[in-house]
Structure formats: structure tokens, C-alpha cells
Amino acid sequence: MPEMPLDILFEIFAFLHPRDLLNLARATREFRALLMSRQSARFWREARQQVEGLPDLPSYLSEPEYANLLFFPHCHNCLKPNVHNVLWTFSARYCDGCQVTMFMDQKDVSTLLVEVFDHASFLYVNSKYNSGRFSGLRYHKPEIDEIKRKWATLRDDEEKRRFREERKTFITECQQFSREASEWQTGCKIQRSQEGHKLKVERFEAVKQKLREEGFGEVLDHLRLADLFRLKKLGSVNRPSKLTDKGWKSIRSSVIQHMVPLREKYCQELKQQATQARIRYLRKTLDARQSNGVPRTAESDREPGFFELAMMPAFQTLLRDESTDVRDEAIAAQLDLPGLIETWTNYYKSVFVELTLLGLGESSTTLDLVNLLDLAIVHFRCTRCKRRQLRWPHVLSHRCFRDTSASLMRYVSVDPSFVGYTRFNHDAPYRGEELARFDDHLEVARDIIRLAGLAPDSATYADMQAVGTRFLCRGCPISTKKTAYDWQAAIQHSTIIHSTDGVDPGPVWEPLPSNQAAVVQDFEWRLLARNSQLSELEKNPLNVFGCAQCPWHGDILSMKAHLHFAHPLWAENHSWSEGLYLHEDSKPCGMPTVWMYPSEAPRPDDVWEGFTLRGNTDRGKTEVGFNINQTASTYLYGLLG
Structure with missing residues (x-):
């Protein structure tokens, strides 16, 4: 040169x-x-x-x-x-x-x-x-x-x-x-900083283009800002120089290694999003089913709530579906809600059939398994509140078996994805299989059914309700007042007052003569009609009511507040009495109690339409007596409230 x-x-x-x-x-x-x-x-x-x-x-x-x-x-x-x-x-x-x-x-x-x-x-x-x-x-x-x-x-x-x-x-x-x-x-x-920044941006865009060619395009489009920032700050990416084909070959393995976990994370997020969408759809479907204009009744409490439906195999299979199509139409095509409810009910029916067979022991071999739960001798008890004489299908709505409180949640394996959608106790996991036991009053029930003239191994609940036999207890101390019981009240009386831990107590019951039993029944129906009025039901603070608009339960005061605040539009156009029903747990076991007095008993002073009022008893209730006829030797009194 x-x-x-x-x-x-x-x-x-x-x-x-x-x-x-x-x-x-x-x-x-x-x-x-x-x-x-x-x-x-x-x-x-x-x-x-x-x-x-x-x-x-x-x-x-x-x-x-x-x-x-x-x-x-x-x-x-x-x-x-x-x-x-x-x-x-x-x-x-x-x-x-x-x-x-x-x-x-x-x-x-x-x-x-x-x-x-x-x-x-x-x-x-x-x-x-x-x-x-x-x-x-x-x-x-x-x-x-x-x-x-x-x-x-x-x-x-x-x-x-x-x-x-x-x-x-x-x-x-x-x-x-x-x-x-x-x-x-x-x-x-x-200027150098700006030029360097520009080169880094161009290099980053070139790296993203290379990654798209490698099949990471969808992942890049949905990366969170934090993940995108970490990719941008990779040492092999964050350089102020243009990316050449040779340069890409030298950094490809490190960049791909960084992207693989992000792709796995993205796929997992897609699955979670699809899962959440399907869970939301189930919740929305349940809410829509409730808001279709048909009010809830006590029978509605027997259906599975959100958690039980979400844990059913059919819905779990839907959750595990690899498809990411979460449109309502696509989910609805795979979700049969009435079918899920029927499957759940049939499953727990089989559970209680097994529980019954276990409780009956060898005597169950001759019974009709198809209608086993309809038999009058079949009752269950709750190990939590100690309540007896729970029958199928009432056991499906018993409140102890569904509870979202923290004291119960620790006993239940709950998927965290479902907890936020469990709004009511009705939506909580059903624990009847865990907390229910076969009632141990079998021999008492058999004796009472025999006294009614029916076979214990074949008599159904409907049969005992229709036969109309009423019973007097011979095991109670002799007094001027005798109590007439229907068959369910008689079983309850035996298990509470004359309990022998399941051992045969011997003959303590006698049937009431048919003519007197007929009059007792008529009086029972009069009392039942009065006791079933809402004005009487709301006097008992222990009564539990259900909301006709949603699966919510509470006493009468909280129910009125619930209707006002949770359903204000409905409450503006309806009476609050239309928005509730009596929960099955608050319904009496058997007919109202009727007392029989001998003719020489003092007559009450006030008579109104054949009923005799006798102030307040020592139990805080009102006795209502009815004279069978003017020459009869017996007065009947019923316990109101």
C-alpha cells in the first residue's frame, strides 16, 4: 500500500x-x-x-x-x-x-x-x-x-x-x-445506546422468528410479560448484533432449552383454562337450571350439589379432555346434567342398600333387593347429630351430610379448583356414606309392624301409612293420660324411652281399637293441618327453611333477610312466604301426638268447634282436646306447635 x-x-x-x-x-x-x-x-x-x-x-x-x-x-x-x-x-x-x-x-x-x-x-x-x-x-x-x-x-x-x-x-x-x-x-x-438497543430489538425479533420456525409460535403469542422479558434477557439473545444463520446455530440449543419448560407451562395453562371453563359451565348450568322459573322444593335438596357433580367420573373425564374447545356448545354436547343427577342418585341408593344389607345381616337373604329401601323396617341414623329414623331418600338431604364449614372440610379431600364454586352447604361434598349408619331398632320395628297385621319383611312404608293402626304403650307408668302413637312415633318412643340397645324389649305395645284409631287419625290430620301453617312453623326458632330460588337454608329470620338481599327483584313481586319451604330435617317423624283422657277427667272450660283448649302445658305447648262423642269414656288431646 x-x-x-x-x-x-x-x-x-x-x-x-x-x-x-x-x-x-x-x-x-x-x-x-x-x-x-x-x-x-x-x-x-x-x-x-x-x-x-x-x-x-x-x-x-x-x-x-x-x-x-x-x-x-x-x-x-x-x-x-x-x-x-x-x-x-x-x-x-x-x-x-x-x-x-x-x-x-x-x-x-x-x-x-x-x-x-x-x-x-x-x-x-x-x-x-x-x-x-x-x-x-x-x-x-x-x-x-x-x-x-x-x-x-x-x-x-x-x-x-x-x-x-x-x-x-x-x-x-x-x-x-x-x-x-x-x-x-x-x-x-x-446514540450508541440507541443503536445498541435497536440491534438488540432486531436480534430479539429474529430469535422469535427462528423460534416460530421451530414450532414455538403459539407459545410466544401467549407468553406472559415476565417470561418474555426473561427470554429477551438471555445472554445469547440480549446482544447488540444482528443474528445470522451461523449465529443462530451457535445459540439454538440454549434458546430451545429455555423455551421447552415455557411450552410445557403454556400447555398446562391451556389445560387449566379449559378445566376452569368447564367448571364455570357446570356452575352456570346449575344456576340456569335453578333460575328457569320452577321454584325449589324439599325434594330439590335430595339432588347432588356442585361438588358432587364435579367429582363424578363423567365430569372428571370431561375435565381430562385434551381438547381446548371450551365453547358452551362444545361442553354442553358432552355434559348431560339430568343424566349425572340420576347416576349420582342411583349410586347412593346402592350405597344405602349395602348399608341396609349389612345392618339386617342374615335376615336380608329373603328380602326383595329392588324395593329394599321402601321397607318399613329400614331406617338410618346420623352419627353426627344422633338423629334416628332417617329414611331413603330423606338421607340425601340431611344437613349434617353436607357442610362447607372449616371443621368439616378437613375431613374431606377437596379439589382446590372447586372450592370457589361451592357457594352453599348444598354444594358441599356429600358425606352420607361416611356419617350414616343402619338404625338399630330392628326388633322394635318388626314387633310394631306385626301388631299392625303386616309381615315385617315385606311391609313397605306406604303399607304402614295406609293401614292406619294406632298404638298404646304398656311400658310407660300408668297415668290418667294415655298417648296414642302412629307406627313411626311408636318406634321413636321405644328407642328413646325404652331403649335396650337393639335387644328385643318384649311386648310393650298394644293396638288401639279400630274405631278409636279412626277418630285419632281424624284428629291427627286436623292437628297436622294447623301445625303445617307457616304462622305456626315460624314460631319454632329451630325450624330450618329452604330458599325456593337457590340452595340456601336458614331459620325464618335469616330466610327473610336472604330473600330481601339475595333476590330483591323476586321479593318485590312476591310474598316472602312464597319463597321458602320447610326443610325435610324439620318435618316431624310421624303424626302429631294425641293424648287420651278417661271420662272422669276434668273437662276444659273453653270449647270451640269441638276442640277444647287447655292453656299452656308444662312443655310450653297448647293441648287441644276433642270429645269422641258425648257418651264416650275418652277425651283426645293433641300437642300443637
């Missing part, structure tokens, strides 16, 4: 950067001699003009010195590389170590500065403030040495005055250049 014609070299020099010119001058002696000559000044000037925003060359620097200061990051004392801190005021770069040796403390030069510049040295000498451990002004040693040398050569006051003026002009130019150079350097840093 040095042997090339000068005109060609000069053409080349016109397009070079100042850094390139200085590197070329340092390459060979020939280039050094050429580029350091005065006739090459225009090449340096033209090179400088190609650098946007570069301050003009200060008068105290040559072109090569200026290029060296601007574009070569090495220490000007020890030549240590990567020194980016430029001291523009002193036109020098120093590493941390050389900054200590190349500057002098004020105390070391104060005598000289006072002698030369009096007390106005700041006008004539560059300095920098040291904010470190040893704070104070520090002075550039080469500059102090030059001042000392020059001052020693001055002969008279005029020369000294001119020297001071020259120094003042020099300091002004240095400070002006320092400001301009600092601004240019800051602008260069901003």
Missing part, C-alpha cells in the same frame, strides 16, 4: 475516520512521515468533519493528538487499555492509578501559584476537585511543570504579564472545549 500512487492514497484518506488515519500513521514509517506532514492536515480535517457533532480542534492540540484523545481508550501515562474516563479539561485519559501520580495536591504547588498568579490561580491554571477521602483541589503535574519551566525563563514584568494573559486565554479555551467535548461524548453514548 505505501507503493501506491499518492493521488489514490489521497482519495482513500478522504473517506477514512480519524481513528483509521492514526492507526495507519502508526503502521509504518512511510505512512507516519506522510500523515504527520503539514500537507496532510486537510486529510485529518476532512476525517474530523465526518464525525457528527465533533467539537472543533482546540488550538493547543495537533490533529493526531486530538484523534488519540477522542478514539483510543488507553491511559496516556502507562498505556493501560480500556480507559474510558476522559479528563477533557486536561486533554488526557488516566487509569485510576495514574490519576494519583499525575496530579498534585494544592499544598504542594501553592507557593508557586501564589508567586506566579498571586491569589487568582483559578483564572490561569486548570484544576479538578477531589471528592474522595482526601478532598481538595488537585493540579495536573505536566501543566505545573510547564508553568514552572516557562516562569523560570521570563525576564521582565511585561513577559510575565503576557504569560498570564496567554494562560488566561488557554484556560478559557480549555474550559470551553471541555464543555463541548463532554456534551459530544454524552451524545455519542446516547
Whole structure:
């Protein structure tokens, strides 16, 4: 290249950067001699003009010195590389170590500065403030040495005055250049940062395009901002350089390795979203089924709630479906809600059949399994509240078997996905299989059924209700008052008053004559009609009511509040009595109690339509007596409320 014609070299020099010119001058002696000559000044000037925003060359620097200061990051004392801190005021770069040796403390030069510049040295000498451990002004040693040398050569006051003026002009130019150079350097840093950012963005977009070609497009489209940020900050991705095919090959494995867990996470999220959509659809379907205009009744409480339906195998299969089609139409095509309810009911019917067979023991071998739960001898008890004589299908609605309270949830393995949709106790897991037991009054029930003239192994609940036999207890102490029981009340009386832990108690019951039983039944129905009126039911604070608009239960006061706040639109157009029903747990076991008094018993004073009122009894109830006929030897009294 040095042997090339000068005109060609000069053409080349016109397009070079100042850094390139200085590197070329340092390459060979020939280039050094050429580029350091005065006739090459225009090449340096033209090179400088190609650098946007570069301050003009200060008068105290040559072109090569200026290029060296601007574009070569090495220490000007020890030549240590990567020194980016430029001291523009002193036109020098120093590493941390050389900054200590190349500057002098004020105390070391104060005598000289006072002698030369009096007390106005700041006008004539560059300095920098040291904010470190040893704070104070520090002075550039080469500059102090030059001042000392020059001052020693001055002969008279005029020369000294001119020297001071020259120094003042020099300091002004240095400070002006320092400001301009600092601004240019800051602008260069901003520009480099912007260019680097642009290259990083372009590289990131190129990496994403490569990942799309690798099959990660859908994952990228649904990445969370945090995951996208982590991908962007990968060391192999976050570089200010364009991505080439060769470069992609070198980083592909690390980027793919980073994306595989994100794809697995995305697939899992898709499954969870599909699961949640199907769970929401089940909840929405149950709500829609409730809001179809048909009010709930006590029979509605026998149906499975949300949790039970969600845990059924058919719905669990739907949840495990790999399809991500979560449109209502697609879910509805796979979800048969009436079928799920029927399947659930049949399952628990088989559970209670098994429980019955276990309780009956060997005697169950001759029974009709199809109608087993309809038999009058089949009752169940709750191990939680100790209630007896629960029958099928009442056991499906017993409130102890469904409860969302924390005290019960710890006994149940609950899927966290379902908890938020379990709004009512009715929606909670059904625990009848765990808490129900076969009632141990079997022999008592058999005796009472025989007294009614039916076979215990074949008599059904409906048969016993139809036969109409009423019973008197011979096991109770003799008194003027005898109580007439229907068959269910008789069983309850035996298990509570004459309990023998399941052992045959012997003959304690006798049937009431049919003519008296008929009158008792008529009186029972009169009492039942009165006791079933809402005005009577709401007097008992223990009665539980159900909401006809949703699966909510509570006492009469909380039910009124619930209807007002939970169903305000409905409550505006309906009486609150239309919005509730008596829960099966609050319905009496058997017919109302009727007492029989001998004819010589004192007659009550007030008679109204054949009923005799006798104030409040010791049980806080009202006795209502009815004279069978004017010549009969017996009065009947019923317990109201």
C-alpha cells in the first residue's frame, strides 16, 4: 500500500475516520512521515468533519493528538487499555492509578501559584476537585511543570504579564472545549445506546422468528410479560448484533432449552383454562337450571350439589379432555346434567342398600333387593347429630351430610379448583356414606309392624301409612293420660324411652281399637293441618327453611333477610312466604301426638268447634282436646306447635 500512487492514497484518506488515519500513521514509517506532514492536515480535517457533532480542534492540540484523545481508550501515562474516563479539561485519559501520580495536591504547588498568579490561580491554571477521602483541589503535574519551566525563563514584568494573559486565554479555551467535548461524548453514548438497543430489538425479533420456525409460535403469542422479558434477557439473545444463520446455530440449543419448560407451562395453562371453563359451565348450568322459573322444593335438596357433580367420573373425564374447545356448545354436547343427577342418585341408593344389607345381616337373604329401601323396617341414623329414623331418600338431604364449614372440610379431600364454586352447604361434598349408619331398632320395628297385621319383611312404608293402626304403650307408668302413637312415633318412643340397645324389649305395645284409631287419625290430620301453617312453623326458632330460588337454608329470620338481599327483584313481586319451604330435617317423624283422657277427667272450660283448649302445658305447648262423642269414656288431646 505505501507503493501506491499518492493521488489514490489521497482519495482513500478522504473517506477514512480519524481513528483509521492514526492507526495507519502508526503502521509504518512511510505512512507516519506522510500523515504527520503539514500537507496532510486537510486529510485529518476532512476525517474530523465526518464525525457528527465533533467539537472543533482546540488550538493547543495537533490533529493526531486530538484523534488519540477522542478514539483510543488507553491511559496516556502507562498505556493501560480500556480507559474510558476522559479528563477533557486536561486533554488526557488516566487509569485510576495514574490519576494519583499525575496530579498534585494544592499544598504542594501553592507557593508557586501564589508567586506566579498571586491569589487568582483559578483564572490561569486548570484544576479538578477531589471528592474522595482526601478532598481538595488537585493540579495536573505536566501543566505545573510547564508553568514552572516557562516562569523560570521570563525576564521582565511585561513577559510575565503576557504569560498570564496567554494562560488566561488557554484556560478559557480549555474550559470551553471541555464543555463541548463532554456534551459530544454524552451524545455519542446516547446514540450508541440507541443503536445498541435497536440491534438488540432486531436480534430479539429474529430469535422469535427462528423460534416460530421451530414450532414455538403459539407459545410466544401467549407468553406472559415476565417470561418474555426473561427470554429477551438471555445472554445469547440480549446482544447488540444482528443474528445470522451461523449465529443462530451457535445459540439454538440454549434458546430451545429455555423455551421447552415455557411450552410445557403454556400447555398446562391451556389445560387449566379449559378445566376452569368447564367448571364455570357446570356452575352456570346449575344456576340456569335453578333460575328457569320452577321454584325449589324439599325434594330439590335430595339432588347432588356442585361438588358432587364435579367429582363424578363423567365430569372428571370431561375435565381430562385434551381438547381446548371450551365453547358452551362444545361442553354442553358432552355434559348431560339430568343424566349425572340420576347416576349420582342411583349410586347412593346402592350405597344405602349395602348399608341396609349389612345392618339386617342374615335376615336380608329373603328380602326383595329392588324395593329394599321402601321397607318399613329400614331406617338410618346420623352419627353426627344422633338423629334416628332417617329414611331413603330423606338421607340425601340431611344437613349434617353436607357442610362447607372449616371443621368439616378437613375431613374431606377437596379439589382446590372447586372450592370457589361451592357457594352453599348444598354444594358441599356429600358425606352420607361416611356419617350414616343402619338404625338399630330392628326388633322394635318388626314387633310394631306385626301388631299392625303386616309381615315385617315385606311391609313397605306406604303399607304402614295406609293401614292406619294406632298404638298404646304398656311400658310407660300408668297415668290418667294415655298417648296414642302412629307406627313411626311408636318406634321413636321405644328407642328413646325404652331403649335396650337393639335387644328385643318384649311386648310393650298394644293396638288401639279400630274405631278409636279412626277418630285419632281424624284428629291427627286436623292437628297436622294447623301445625303445617307457616304462622305456626315460624314460631319454632329451630325450624330450618329452604330458599325456593337457590340452595340456601336458614331459620325464618335469616330466610327473610336472604330473600330481601339475595333476590330483591323476586321479593318485590312476591310474598316472602312464597319463597321458602320447610326443610325435610324439620318435618316431624310421624303424626302429631294425641293424648287420651278417661271420662272422669276434668273437662276444659273453653270449647270451640269441638276442640277444647287447655292453656299452656308444662312443655310450653297448647293441648287441644276433642270429645269422641258425648257418651264416650275418652277425651283426645293433641300437642300443637
